Amino acid sequence: VAGVEAALALHALCRDRVDVELLAPGEELRLGAMVPVQALGGVARAGGHPLRPIAERAGARLTRGALVGIDADRRIALTADGRELAYDRLVIAVGARRERWLGAGPVYLGGPDDLPDLLELRRRIVGAARRGLTTRLAVVVPGGPGWALPAYETALLLADHLERRGLRERLELELVTSEDAALAAFGPEASAAVAEDLRAAGIGLRTGAVVRAWAWGRLDLLPHGGLLTDRVLALPTLRGPRIEGVPRDALGFIPADARGRVRGLRDVHVVGDAGPFPLKQGGIGCQQADTVASAIARELGARVDPIPFEPSLRGLILRDARPRALRAALEGGRAESPGVTSDEERLWLPEAKVAGRFLGPALAGALAGTTLSDLPPD
């Protein structure tokens, strides 16, 4: 997400001065943001976008490969298959590593690779409900750096999914979060609105609860207590990438200043989940990418205004027919009308889910004609 935004931004800001090579292991831009709605909302096609046309739009060369290290003195990026790619500026956008911190038992909601598990969970819950059996499901948000919204969205979509099939009473849903309040990052007004959404959907909410373990059908909670549950859907904990020659902080993230410049390395930047900012969100990653692209453009002599990193949060919970749009300016961030908004258009499309200045228009249209009805059968 952030890497593509950076390439598009560089093209928009200084196309004649820059020659961009986009190094990616696959041929698709896969959006984690669309996983809940792919599994439960019926937008089956919305997750993957061919990278080649997007790279073309950015005037970039697409190179298949994975970054494993850098030689900063020689300005060389090293790939997994042993190639050396020369650079003048390097933007690292490899995302975070996902850790299965509760062991192998739960289903994890960590990105596109987890979609099959989420579909299987849905099938099992619906299957049990059709046989008259009730499933208790806990949706768990761990502490630490990350992005809690998909847990709320998935819980609401799941409740709605069963409601539409007349099976809602066969699912007991509890959202267990280490946050002080529901989606606390958006502030009290949004928290209250989301807590009300959960209540209206019959979903229990436990805040300030740290899950220690899940064993024998019981979630052990700190500071005290427990929760009996048949199944667990958990967000993974996030850790930084391992790239030889690039510094790491205590959790493995790449330390950088507010302009994305990696500490101790010249002309190396980091954007998105791999960097040090604790909220790991696509929209934030895109804002970082724009900041870095504008700084590079200026260094290359383009006459563009700097784009400061003034983080503002936009979140969209896709639930039944009335998506909930949330906004907040973070400390030092750009003024946004806070809390809950309802002015978003084209709410079901990926460009609304991942708010990127240049990525949004690139994704728009890619899904023209997509409907909400192509949900696979239970």
Ligand SMILES: Cc1cc2nc3c(=O)[nH]c(=O)nc-3n(C[C@H](O)[C@H](O)[C@H](O)COP(=O)(O)OP(=O)(O)OC[C@H]3O[C@@H](n4cnc5c(N)ncnc54)[C@H](O)[C@@H]3O)c2cc1C
């Ligand atoms: C279920 C879920 C729902 C979410 N919902 C939202 C939402 O609604 N809105 C929102 O803004 N954010 C959302 N997020 C968060 C968002 O997906 C991430 O914050 C965002 O994708 C991070 O962007 P990134 O570019 O840093 O990393 P990623 O999007 O993870 O991209 C990293 C890329 O780097 C590639 N890569 C990995 N290792 C290497 C390597 N060694 N060399 C080269 N390439 C490599 C990967 O293939 C991948 O393409 C959600 C996340 C999840 C899991």
